[in-house]
Each structure stands twice: as structure tokens, then as C-alpha cells.
Amino acid sequence: MLKKLTLIIIILTFTIKVFAFNIIRICEKENDITIIWNVVNDTCQKFNKYEIYGRESATDNFKKIDENKSYFNNEYVHIGAGTVSNNWEYFIVAIIQCGNQKMIYSDTLNIDKNPPKKINIDSVSVKNGRVIIGWEKSKDKDTKGYIVYYVNGAMNIIIDTLIGNTNTYFTDKAIRDPRNQTFVYKVVAMDSCENLSIFSDKHNNIKLNISQNFCSKTVSLNWNRYIAWDIDSINYEILVKIEGKNKFKILYTVAGSVQDIVINNLENDTNYVFKIRARNLNNNFTSSSNELEIKTNFINTPESIYLRNVSVKSDNEIEIKWEIRQKGDIKKFNIYRGI
Numbered sequence: 001m002l003k004k005l006t007l008i009i010i011i012l013t014f015t016i017k018v019f020a021f022n023i024i025r026i027c028e029k030e031n032d033i034t035i036i037w038n039v040v041n042d043t044c045q046k047f048n049k050y051e052i053y054g055r056e057s058a059t060d061n062f063k064k065i066d067e068n069k070s071y072f073n074n075e076y077v078h079i080g081a082g083t084v085s086n087n088w089e090y091f092i093v094a095i096i097q098c099g100n101q102k103m104i105y106s107d108t109l110n111i112d113k114n115p116p117k118k119i120n121i122d123s124v125s126v127k128n129g130r131v132i133i134g135w136e137k138s139k140d141k142d143t144k145g146y147i148v149y150y151v152n153g154a155m156n157i158i159i160d161t162l163i164g165n166t167n168t169y170f171t172d173k174a175i176r177d178p179r180n181q182t183f184v185y186k187v188v189a190m191d192s193c194e195n196l197s198i199f200s201d202k203h204n205n206i207k208l209n210i211s212q213n214f215c216s217k218t219v220s221l222n223w224n225r226y227i228a229w230d231i232d233s234i235n236y237e238i239l240v241k242i243e244g245k246n247k248f249k250i251l252y253t254v255a256g257s258v259q260d261i262v263i264n265n266l267e268n269d270t271n272y273v274f275k276i277r278a279r280n281l282n283n284n285f286t287s288s289s290n291e292l293e294i295k296t297n298f299i300n301t302p303e304s305i306y307l308r309n310v311s312v313k314s315d316n317e318i319e320i321k322w323e324i325r326q327k328g329d330i331k332k333f334n335i336y337r338g339i
Contacts, residue, residue, distance in 0.1 A: 023109040025142070026090060027193035031082030035090050036075045037106055044098035047071045051093040054078065056085035065090075086111065116140040116189035116197040121228065123278075123287035124185055124203040126178045131205050134169040135187050142191040150174075151184035151202060161190075178205045179290045182224050203228040206289035208276050217298040219272070222260035226278040226287055231256040233282050238263075243271035243293060268298045300329045 021040040026033060035052065050068040055061060068076060081088055092106040122134045133148060145163040148170045149156040160170060176183055184204045189197040204227050212219045226234060234256035239248035240263075252261060266272065276289040308321040320335065 021092075021094065021104065022107050023090065023092065025192050026088070026109050026111050028082050028086070028111050028113075029194065031080055033078040033081040033088055033111060034075065035078065035092070037092050039072060039074050040094040040096070040104055042071065042094075042096055044096060044102075046097040048095040048097050048101075050074075050076075051095065052076050052078075052090065053093065054081075054088055054090045057087045058089065062089075062091070086113075112142075112191070112193040112195065114191075115195035116143050116191050118198045119146075119187060119189050119200055121185070121187055121200050121203045122285050124205050124228075125286075125288040126205050126290040127288070129177070129179065129290070131172040131176065131178050131183060131185070132169060133172070133185050133187065133203070135200065137168050138165055138189045138197075140189065140191065142193075143189050144192045144194070145190050146170075147188050147190055147196070148172075149186040149188070149199070150176075151186060156186060156199070178207060179292070180207075182207045184227075201228050203287075206276050206278060206287060208274065208289040208292050210274060210292045210294050212294060212296060212298075214297060214299045217264060217266070217268070217296075219263045219266060219274075219294060219296070220260065221263065221274060221276070223276045223289055225256075225259060229256070229278065229280050233280060235279055235281065237277040237279060239275050239277055241273050243273055248273075248275065266296050268296050268300065271295045302330065 021038050023035060023037045026035050028034075040047070048069070052065045052067065053062045054065045055063065065078060066076065078088070087110065089108055089110040091108040094104040094106075096102040096104065116138050117140060119138055120136050122136060124131060124133050126132070135146070138146075143165045145161060145165070146167060147158055148160045148162070150159045150172070151157075159172065159174060162170060172183070172185075182204050184202050186199045186202055188199055204224070206223050206226055208221060208223045210219065210221055221238065223236070225231075236254050236256065236258060237250050238252040238254070238261060240251045241248045251263065254261060271293060272295075273291055273293045275291045278287045280286070303325045305322055305324050308323050310321075311319045313319050324330075
């Protein structure tokens with residue numbers, strides 16, 4: 001006798017709630033809270049209204065705040081809500097009359113209080129008489145842009161705001177001459193709610209000074225320290241080119257503790273252009289100083305001088321003749337007589 005087997009198949013149905021549209025961001029400014037969402041997909045073209053729901057904290061019940069009957073108006077300002085609470089949460093319901101009334105829910109979001117992460121300045125260099133600041137691109141997707149500050153003593157002064165996450169360099173076109181002074185800069189990242197990251201580390205331009213010693217036939221260079229990098233992780237490259245030539249070449253490389261150098265064996269009556277380049281040994285970032293030009297104007301001393309002859313011309317006159325090899329810049333001759 002065969003037993004009759006009954007196979008019972010149980011089908012379990014799981015419902016996953018997928019939001020048809022999302023809140024993009026919720027920002028608070030001067031106690032007003034602004035909610036921005038993407039427009040709902042209305043395939044029936046029977047849009048009725050958006051309803052805005054909110055609650056003061058995660059432990060409260062949601063309540064209807066307001067409604068908006070404009071399909072393309074996807075922004076709502078909850079005026080003065082910040083005076084009541086800083087922990088508001090919101091969601092949006094789109095009402096569409098597609099056959100039976102259809103209610104489409106957004107996700108739930110709270111006020112964006114999270115600032116972007118601190119960014120790092122790569123370098124501050126001088127080019128064509130202007131200071132150029134470069135920094136790394138923010139890794140936060142919500143980064144709206146960057147604010148560049150000029151540091152004057154204890155004050156951080158805004159000099160520009162750059163909109164766009166990829167704007168990662170700035171040329172300071174203010175009346176600040178890096179050939180005459182050292183300037184300090186900071187940068188912060190700003191998100192779409194205008195939350196600001198903490199300040200970057202301070203960076204300064206390198207200011208090069210130059211002079212020459214006419215008699216010793218040397219050129220002296222000195223410069224200020226690049227403050228953003230540790231002395232042990234930096235070296236300075238002394239670069240030189242002859243005026244009219246395009247490429248600089250490294251003449252010397254010195255340690256981060258060195259801030260001056262004396263250069264000899266230069267050609268006389270020649271236009272040289274010098275600059276200093278700081279190099280971070282940890283990541284190979286570089287920062288260049290202003291360029292300075294100098295024309296060597298050394299004193300040419302005679303190679304040798306010797307007496308050719310001394311002759312008695314009369315009782316009161318002696319004639320002395322001498323010869324100079326490779327005449328130099330001679331101002332006068334001193335004649336000495338012994339007894």
C-alpha cells in the first residue's frame with residue numbers, strides 16, 4: 001500500500017519598502033530649517049501636493065508641518081524651528097490622484113550637522129609675483145566648496161570662497177607682494193549646508209633675499225623657513241638659471257635647518273635668476289619661493305704686477321715702470337719706497 005504524500009509549499013512574500021524620492025539635505029541657518037528633496041516621479045501626471053512631516057526629536061511623534069501644492073517647488077523653509085529644537089527629523093509625502101489616491105513617502109532625514117573633514121594644503125608657492133595655494137580635494141561627497149583665509153596675527157581673514165569640490169587651488173591677487181613679505185594662509189572645506197571643516201594647517205610662502213659681495217666675488221642667499229613641514233622632513237633646493245634660458249637647474253640641496261648659503265664660482269657681468277624650492281621628503285610635495293634676478297658685478301683684481309725697471313733720470317728724478325697682467329678694476333696705485 002502506497003502512502004499518499006502531500007507536499008505543501010509555503011511561499012513567503014517579503015515586502016521591501018523602496019522610497020520613490022529622497023530628501024537631499026536639511027540645513028539650519030539662523031534658526032530657520034530648510035528641507036530640499038528631489039521631485040517625485042509622477043507617471044500619471046496627477047500630482048496633488050507634498051505634505052511635510054516633522055518631529056522635534058527621535059522620541060517624539062511626527063506631525064504634519066505644512067503642505068505644498070507646487071510640483072516643482074521641492075524646497076520648504078520651516079521658519080524659526082531652530083528656536084524650538086536642533087534635533088528635528090523630517091519626511092515628505094507626495095499625494096498623487098492616480099486612480100485611487102496614491103501616497104508616496106520619502107526617506108526620513110535629520111538636520112545635517114556634520115562638517116566636512118579637515119583638508120590639507122599641499123603647498124604655497126610664488127609664481128609670476130603672485131602667491132598660489134594648492135590643496136587636496138575633499139573626500140566628502142557633500143563638499144560644496146572651499147574658503148581661503150589670510151592669517152594676520154591672531155585674525156583669520158576670508159579672502160575668497162570657491163564653489164565646487166574640484167576647485168583645489170587659488171591665486172592671491174590682492175595687493176600682497178611676496179617679494180617683500182611672507183604671508184600665511186589657511187583653507188577650510190564647506191558642505192551644502194555651509195558647515196565648515198576645521199582649519200587646515202598654516203602654510204606660508206618662502207621669501208628669498210639676495211645680495212652680492214663685489215670683492216669676494218660671491219652671491220649670498222637667505223630665506224625664511226617653510227613652517228608647515230617639520231625641519232627633519234624637508235630640504236631646500238637652490239635653483240639657478242641664466243636670464244633668457246627657460247629651465248632652472250639645481251645648484252645645491254641643503255637640509256631643512258639651513259636658511260642661507262654663499263655661492264661662488266659665478267661668471268662676472270652675467271644675469272642670474274635664483275629661487276628656493278622646499279621639498280617635503282615624506283610625500284614629495286614642493287613649494288617654491290619668489291624668483292630674484294641679479295647681475296654679477298664683481299671687482300676684477302689684477303692677476304699680477306711686477307716692476308720692469310727703475311731708472312735715475314736726474315739728481316731729483318727717478319723713473320719707475322711696471323707691468324700688469326690681466327688688468328682689473330684699478331682705482332689707483334700706491335708706490336712705496338724703502339731706505
